[in-house]
Amino acid sequence: MASGMNARESSMAKMPKKPAKELDHIRVAEAENGGHTAYHHHTAEYEHPPEGPHIFPAQAEPEQVQEGGLMHHLAKHLSIPHEVISGEKEVKAEAEPAEGEEVEA
Numbered sequence: 001m002a003s004g005m006n007a008r009e010s011s012m013a014k015m016p017k018k019p020a021k022e023l024d025h026i027r028v029a030e031a032e033n034g035g036h037t038a039y040h041h042h043t044a045e046y047e048h049p050p051e052g053p054h055i056f057p058a059q060a061e062p063e064q065v066q067e068g069g070l071m072h073h074l075a076k077h078l079s080i081p082h083e084v085i086s087g088e089k090e091v092k093a094e095a096e097p098a099e100g101e102e103v104e105a
Helices: 007-014 070-077 088-094
Strands: 023-030 036-042 051-056 063-066 082-085
Touching: 063 070, 070 082
Parallel strands: 063 082
Antiparallel strands: 023 036, 036 051
């Protein structure tokens, strides 16, 4: 063997590295149990069949979702029990003080 490499090191050096697993999209559908299934589809560069189904049971309690957000949109289309909350309180709590406003210490 040349330059002190063992057989395993030389075979590992020749193998091309697999591309990183990158999610392309997720397909969600209603499940027989009243819940939902999710299938993860990856980009073509990563040779892997879709992962899934990931099966989620039906929800008994409504999920709180932000009005107008992605989860609100999905909950409506997938008939997921949900409670719409307004984000005004959270936005106000996290907002930076306006120019010229004093901040109490």
